[in-house]
Amino acid sequence: MEKRELLYEGKAKRLFYTDDKDLLISEFKDDLTAFNGEKKSSEAGKGALNNKISTELFKLLDSKGVPTHFVEMLDDNHMLHKKVDVIMIEVIVRNIATGSLTRTLGIKDGTVLPFTLVEFDFKNDDLGDPKLNDQHCIILGLVDDVAELDTLRKMAREINDILLPYFADKGLNLVDFKLEFGKDSNGDIILADEISPDNCRFWDMETGEKMDKDRFRQGLGGLKVAYEQVLERILGSKQ
Ligand code: 5GP
Helix, strand or coil, X not given: CCCCCEEEECCCEEEEECCCCXXXXXXXXXXXXXXXCCEEXXXXXXXXXXXXHHHHHHHHHHHCCCCECEEEEEECXXXXXXXXXXXXXXXXXXXXXXXXXXXXXXXXXXXEEEEEEEEEEECCHHHCCCEECHHHHHHCXXXXXXXXXXXXXXXXXXXXXXXXXXXXXXXXXXXXXXXXXXXXXXXXXXXXXXXXXXXXXXXXXXXXXXXXXXXXXXXXXXXXXXXXXXXXXXXXXXX
């Protein structure tokens, strides 16, 4: 499948049409941004690592019955996937408190949450991705009804129930992550976007070392080595 004209360029990916109206190609970029685009950099090879990590995780989720947009990895930087109408909600799943949760609510960093927290952020850079409650989602017309929000919450928990033990087995704590969903040509809600260290937090279970984009956000260095390790651990014990 060949790339045709550019549909959209985001911070981490370019999206291209294909000859099939129901399929798109994502090109994973090496660009890194944080703090709503205020901090920018680039890391050669980062895009390919995220494409490979996402491919493995989409395959895992597919094999467990989670519907995703994934079709196939085309080459190092390109993924073929279904075209969806993106739901403009970032679904945030948290097992351990850190990041914006500790900043906004004062929960001590590293606190294991009594249950998995699922939150909604408005996918809107101009507004800085603010938090949403169910009523906001309906008023903004982001979903048709509360039942769709319940579907997002249910799918997010199912995905966490698969990924949390999967990464624990690889010595990584899945601290939190961001998911995006869309509606396919049948109107069904499926998982979209990517699952990578750009939008997940992984902490090494032994050392506590951060193995994700926080290395860039916090200026820790060693981002590529960390992403490579995440991929190696995934590939090392492929099921
Ligand atoms: P926080 O709200 O603490 O900044 O982020 C929670 C989790 O969601 C982290 O794993 C973070 O990587 C992910 N996340 C939240 N918002 C975004 C976003 O706009 N872009 C990306 N790539 N990840 C996000």
